[in-house]
Amino acid sequence: MSVLIGGGTGFVGRHLTKLLAENGLKVTVVSRAAGPNKITWSDLQRTGLPDGITAVVSMSGENILNPMKRWNESFKQAVWSSRVDCTQSLANAICQATNPPKVLVSMSGVGYYKPDPTAEYDEDSPGGDFDYLSELCTAWEAAAKLPSSVSCRQAIVRSGVVLGRDGGMIQQIYWPFFLGAGGRIGSGAQWFPWVHVADVAGIITHAIINDHVSGVLNAVAPEPATNAEFTKAFASAMWRPSIFPVPGFVMNTVYGPERGKVILEGQKVIPKKTLESGYKFAFPDLKSACQDVSQMLTITSVSGS
Numbered sequence: 482m483s484v485l486i487g488g489g490t491g492f493v494g495r496h497l498t499k500l501l502a503e504n505g506l507k508v509t510v511v512s513r514a515a516g517p518n519k520i521t522w523s524d525l526q527r528t529g530l531p532d533g534i535t536a537v538v539s540m541s542g543e544n545i546l547n548p549m550k551r552w553n554e555s556f557k558q559a560v561w562s563s564r565v566d567c568t569q570s571l572a573n574a575i576c577q578a579t580n581p582p583k584v585l586v587s588m589s590g591v592g593y594y595k596p597d598p599t600a601e602y603d604e605d606s607p608g609g610d611f612d613y614l615s616e617l618c619t620a621w622e623a624a625a626k627l628p629s630s631v632s633c634r635q636a637i638v639r640s641g642v643v644l645g646r647d648g649g650m651i652q653q654i655y656w657p658f659f660l661g662a663g664g665r666i667g668s669g670a671q672w673f674p675w676v677h678v679a680d681v682a683g684i685i686t687h688a689i690i691n692d693h694v695s696g697v698l699n700a701v702a703p704e705p706a707t708n709a710e711f712t713k714a715f716a717s718a719m720w721r722p723s724i725f726p727v728p729g730f731v732m733n734t735v736y737g738p739e740r741g742k743v744i745l746e747g748q749k750v751i752p753k754k755t756l757e758s759g760y761k762f763a764f765p766d767l768k769s770a771c772q773d774v775s776q777m778l779t780i781t782s783v784s785g786s
């Protein structure tokens with residue numbers, strides 16, 4: 482099989498590319514920049530899917546939680562179009578292909594489900610219509626929907642916060658925790674829907690390889706946790722205290738209230754269909770995930786100094 486990944490140069494994409502290669506699959510990436518084993522978005526528009534592509538993955542996206550970017554209309558537009566328009570371009574290329582690929586797997590987020598202290602969400606739960614981020618997920622998922630006349634299996638991967646030592650949230654919080662200055666965010670009681678990066682790559686690969694997999698798959702670990710439970714597990718894996726809570730107003734000041742919500746509020750999400758489809762999590766529990774992520778970071782930081 483030969484896989485085309487839109488946005489495959491990023492944090493999750495690097496892990497996915499490695500896993501696909503280990504499974505004997507060839508990868509080409511669609512990127513804003515040209516390079517080896519890459520095509521650009523304008524190449525895709527001009528010449529369509531490269532020959533021999535049997536699976537397409539859509540995972541591009543401007544980083545929503547970039548603290549250097551102000552949450553204004555132009556940034557929100559970049560966040561939206563990097564997901565919706567890029568996914569639409571891949572879907573259009575599939576529709577126009579003489580030999581369409583067997584499968585399209587597209588990312589989405591658990592921001593689809595409304596944050597709530599008590600509700601429990603699986604893939605069939607309603608959502609996608611209550612704020613900017615949930616509407617973004619709806620539009621993003623709609624962009625990945627192919628007409629029934631196109632013979633191509635479709636899967637949507639709704640991801641929680643991805644934990645990995647080389648990107649995403651862990652990279653942002655590693656040094657405060659390493660210095661013993663980490664702590665829960667806000668009250669800490671909010672749900673923290675997390676997943677290890679090896680499992681996001683694993684779920685996407687599972688959806689590519691297995692013909693029986695289609696529809697929405699929640700990419701969250703089967704062991705739900707609150708922000709306070711995650712904080713405790715990560716600090717303990719690093720042999721550090723976690724006594725410095727970050728007040729909610731600090732997050733709202735850094736990120737703005739619309740984005741701050743992503744961290745200050747959370748959803749309890751269950752990977753019901755993901756498990757029913759036969760996927761086995763490499764990191765099902767918080768302790769093993771935090772140990773993996775933090776130990777490797779500690780080794781890297783010691784050997785790198």
Ligand SMILES: NC(=O)c1ccc[n+]([C@@H]2O[C@H](COP(=O)([O-])OP(=O)(O)OC[C@H]3O[C@@H](n4cnc5c(N)ncnc54)[C@H](OP(=O)(O)O)[C@@H]3O)[C@@H](O)[C@H]2O)c1
Nearest residue numbers: 488490491492493512513540541542543563640641642643
């Ligand atoms: N990381 C998480 O915790 C998390 C959680 C839920 C959902 N997701 C979703 O999963 C996907 C992959 O996540 P990730 O953490 O791997 O993302 P990432 O590393 O931040 O970015 C993925 C890729 O998106 C492309 N990109 C960035 N800004 C863009 C823009 N303005 N226009 C077009 N392309 C742009 C970049 O590729 P080029 O520079 O090569 O163009 C980048 O390598 C994203 O869609 C993200 O929203 C991630």
